[in-house]
Amino acid sequence: NQGMLWGGRFAGGPSPELEALSRSTHFDWRLTPYDLAGSRAHANALHAAGLLSEEDHAELLRGLGALGERHAAGELQPAPGDEDVHGALERLLLEEVGTDVGGRLRAGRSRNDQVATLFRALLLDHARTVAALVLDLAEALAQQARAHLDVIMPGRTHLQHAQPVLLAHHLLAHAWPLVRDVQRLDEWARRTAAESPYGSGALAGSSLGLDPEAVARELGFARSAANSIDGTASRDFVAEFAYVTAQIGIDVSRLAEEVILWATREFDFVELHDSWSTGSSIMPQKKNPDIAELARGKAGRLVGNLAGVMTTLKALPLAYNRDLQEDKEPVLDSVDTLEVLLPAVTGMVATLRFNAARMAELAPQGFSLATDVAEWLVREGVPFRVAHEVAGSCVRRCEELGVELGDLTDEQFSEISPDLTPAVREVLSAEGSVASRNGRGGTAPDRVREQLAELGAALEQH
Ligand code: ARG
Numbered sequence: 315n316q317g318m319l320w321g322g323r324f325a326g327g328p329s330p331e332l333e334a335l336s337r338s339t340h341f342d343w344r345l346t347p348y349d350l351a352g353s354r355a356h357a358n359a360l361h362a363a364g365l366l367s368e369e370d371h372a373e374l375l376r377g378l379g380a381l382g383e384r385h386a387a388g389e390l391q392p393a394p395g396d397e398d399v400h401g402a403l404e405r406l407l408l409e410e411v412g413t414d415v416g417g418r419l420r421a422g423r424s425r426n427d428q429v430a431t432l433f434r435a436l437l438l439d440h441a442r443t444v445a446a447l448v449l450d451l452a453e454a455l456a457q458q459a460r461a462h463l464d465v466i467m468p469g470r471t472h473l474q475h476a477q478p479v480l481l482a483h484h485l486l487a488h489a490w491p492l493v494r495d496v497q498r499l500d501e502w503a504r505r506t507a508a509e510s511p512y513g514s515g516a517l518a519g520s521s522l523g524l525d526p527e528a529v530a531r532e533l534g535f536a537r538s539a540a541n542s543i544d545g546t547a548s549r550d551f552v553a554e555f556a557y558v559t560a561q562i563g564i565d566v567s568r569l570a571e572e573v574i575l576w577a578t579r580e581f582d583f584v585e586l587h588d589s590w591s592t593g594s595s596i597m598p599q600k601k602n603p604d605i606a607e608l609a610r611g612k613a614g615r616l617v618g619n620l621a622g623v624m625t626t627l628k629a630l631p632l633a634y635n636r637d638l639q640e641d642k643e644p645v646l647d648s649v650d651t652l653e654v655l656l657p658a659v660t661g662m663v664a665t666l667r668f669n670a671a672r673m674a675e676l677a678p679q680g681f682s683l684a685t686d687v688a689e690w691l692v693r694e695g696v697p698f699r700v701a702h703e704v705a706g707s708c709v710r711r712c713e714e715l716g717v718e719l720g721d722l723t724d725e726q727f728s729e730i731s732p733d734l735t736p737a738v739r740e741v742l743s744a745e746g747s748v749a750s751r752n753g754r755g756g757t758a759p760d761r762v763r764e765q766l767a768e769l770g771a772a773l774e775q776h
Pocket of ligand 1: 325338342425426429634636638639640
């Protein structure tokens with residue numbers, strides 16, 4: 315069996331049960347283009363070291379190129395007897411160029427340094443795709459913010475009415491974490507592309523005079539690994555990537571949860587576009603926020619993948635152990651999950667229709683202007699402790715009367731405190747409240763316009 319890389323010291327072949335357990339082609343076949351690129355670089359290193367003749371080198375490169383073309387055309391498949399992508403590609407290469415030439419390529423490398431390099435390269439590509447999709451979602455939020463700069467909504471803490479805010483301000487509060495997620499992906503990519511383990515061999519390096527630095531450069535890495543044991547045994551790059559993808563899932567799920575709430579009859583803040591919502595098989599009237607719910611659900615899956623990777627790594631002795639093969643499926647699942655989830659969430663967000671009237675009506679309710687009364691008193695020279703008490707008394711009075719703060723009469727205000735002159739009414743509107751919060755980072759319309767420009771600049775950096 316030419317797909318088998320280690321038969322020599324064994325009297326018999328592996329049991330079918332072992333083969334079934336050991337086989338990883340159903341997920342690591344995705345490393346094929348990266349494995350071929352690694353093999354090209356390795357062939358060049360063998361040639362440069364004088365271990366491959368001109369003709370054999372050319373023939374290996376030809377064979378690897380042919381495999382690349384057949385793979386791109388969808389004509390390359392692993393066989394059931396192949397243990398992993400590395401064995402499968404060696405078998406296919408031997409079929410392509412013959413065992414004599416093909417059998418020279420494996421000198422000085424191990425699947426341990428190969429897989430550690432190739433998985434880095436694959437995740438680096440996915441990191442770019444995921445980052446672009448995250449930026450699309452941030453951009454959709456920014457567009458909705460830009461389109462709703464005049465809409466005021468109830469801002470909440472503890473899910474209770476707290477202070478009025480601009481809808482745009484709230485939407486941008488979901489965009490900034492996504493910007494940071496993209497920054498995290500960038501920083502991860504810089505660290506991960508810094509070192510190529512190729513040349514580390516099984517764990518101790520190579521005795522063949524190969525140049526790992528040249529291989530690293532050819533594969534797009536800044537340098538080769540400083541330590542061959544670390545190069546083959548470390549997977550913190552996988553755990554860190556799993557963390558960033560989980561964080562993206564969490565950030566998206568927090569947005570999703572709000573969309574779900576906002577779309578309820580009780581909130582009635584948004585309507586989902588027909589093409590971005592689902593119906594019920596029994597209840598004809600239903601319009602369900604399934605995208606948002608799936609986003610909320612997938613976040614659990616992404617966190618689970620992170621937990622899986624970290625649990626696999628915990629207390630694993632140096633250097634390579636086969637446990638490390640378990641690094642792939644969770645993280646590949648995380649990228650696959652985000653690559654279908656993010657475009658759907660972006661479409662849902664881009665097509666949300668906001669019920670501005672409903673939000674504006676609720677914004678000043680629930681005594682959300684009480685802080686404005688207290689801060690107005692502070693500007694009138696009243697100590698905040700007293701102002702807080704006075705504004706609290708206004709709320710109590712309103713509750714007794716069953717009215718909102720703006721409904722209190724001038725007499726009722728002055729009964730509560732002589733400091734509460736009729737001029738207090740200037741802050742008793744949601745517009746006045748929002749406009750007054752005009753420090754940097756505040757919800758005043760001018761500040762939010764500046765914030766949009768700042769976010770736009772941050773998005774353009776990527
Ligand atoms: N398929 C393995 C992995 O993904 C690489 C092969 C290393 N196998 C070995 N017996 N050293 O980690």
